[in-house]
Amino acid sequence: MRVFEIAAFAVRGLTANKMRSGLTTLGILIGVASVILLIAVGNGASSAVQQSIAGLGTNILTISPQRAQPGTTAKPLTTADATALVGADSPDVKYASPVVSAQATAGYGDTTHDIGQFIGSDPRYFDTTNSSVAQGNLFSDNDVQQARKVVVIGSTVAAELFPGTDPVGKSMLVNNIPFTVVGVLAAKGSSGLQDADDMAVAPLTTAQNALTGYGSLTQIVVQARSADALPNAQAQVTTILNGRHKITDTADYRILSQDQLLTARTATTETFTVLLASVAAISLLVGGIGITNIMLVTVTERIREIGIRKAVGAPRSSILGQFLIEATLLSLFGGALGIAAGMIGSQFTIAGIQPVLVPSSVLLAFAVSALIGLFFGSYPASRAAKLRPIEALRHE
């Protein structure tokens, strides 16, 4: 019963200065909302990355060049490497696609667009990446052999350069070199940090001619005969490449399976999430300091009132309780509003990412905001409680 009365005093204290209570609440609100929202954004990004990697299929190995150890020279990954990977020595490898990629600027008419990824490969690349054509056709092996300037574009590129028209058959400029658009890929959607549809694929030879030159490949994408054959395929690929690159110690290439790729990418997005969360945590801390500040002002301003309460017999605990409850109510109220704001905010797509709410982050933010009230309120509250009645009463 006494606790209830003291809580009532606290509520009356807060409502006596609504403007100030409101602004303090706002500080906590912003902190809690940004914690929830930024964690949701990070989580949304990593789940999008996971989905896009899962879309790759389970029988894929990706080989990429790796910087050489000091004292050795790294051999580049070449088309010949890719060709050598398919043969009698590697019965479990179905196919190996050489891949180069570059940044490129495409133009059509007066419009230009920076393509996120301009890829050069062979027709099997579409199969291994689960890409299907929406309009027109893919290019053929013959196109690769003849190094024809043809290109298959992603839906984002199509929308940017050819709004309202059919791109198939049109000629677009890639770094000022004319390419004929032969097909448009079906949309895959945003994959976390990058737009999977902001891309174009040309025959490997053409891309090397026009854009990347004949240096190392960016990747060799190996398709095993089945998911079960993946470990065998990886062993065979390793043997062949070690032989070709004369590796005895540390390899100058790296083979990642889809699982490993997933782990690597997830680790990246987790770092990203932690970064976002720590930024948000700082804003929560600032909100907490705001509470301390306001409570100190409140205590100083109401020292006389504290003196009066003590003079009529308020024990130390009830003064402490009153001011702690005031601080906690401020932060809990701010926390509740912040959770609401965070949940509403996470319904919208932010910077191309659909945030995914983490229930534990909501609980955490709420618990933290309650603790902030207790923690940051305890110093001003104990200062209020420790005042000697006569000193408090004499305070002007």
Added chain:
Amino acid sequence: MSPVIEVRDLRKTYGNGDTAVHALRGLDLTVEKGEYIAIMGASGSGKSTLLNILGCLDVPSGGRYLLDGIDTGEFDEEQLSLLRNRKIGFVFQSFNLVPRTTALANVELPLVYAGVRRAQRRERALAALDLVGLADRTHHRPNELSGGQQQRVAIARALVTSPAIVLADEPTGNLDTDSSREVLGILDRLNASGRTVVLITHEDEVAAHAMRTVRVVDGRVAGVLV
């Protein structure tokens, strides 16, 4: 029967060393139950310090203070707050009502800390306000009341817990003549109904209401006029 207040060799020193100020220098005082005492003295004589110690708002540096037979020297802050709540009603010169809070809530305040139930609290607070003639001002806030009315609310708050003593520190110091008369009338009635009253005053007219006047000079009792 033991006296309500028994003070022996009471000392209070502020600061220390050369700058120490001796507000009380071995003061003795006994107040019997039902007495009405006025304490007079020049400013700086230590009379306010004495009343603050009697009200357990301050602690003495030395000596003994027995309140209703209880030695307050052995009490910690928590027990002192209990004493203030149960045994003492304090009336201040500057009223000291909680701002932005109705007269009724102000009078209820000591009962809240005493843990009295809501319904009973309301009943007792209303009775106390009625006693000081403010039954029609229960829902006014301090800033809506005159000085005299505020002081009567403060007296209602002091007596609502039925304390052993009512202490008043120049209760009419901030009031005009009419309001002073009302306040003193209430204190007279309180004393007539058996409550012990100790008040500080500068004015002889106020002191005339008391049964006896204690004169404090330089932190000691200089003389008692009956």
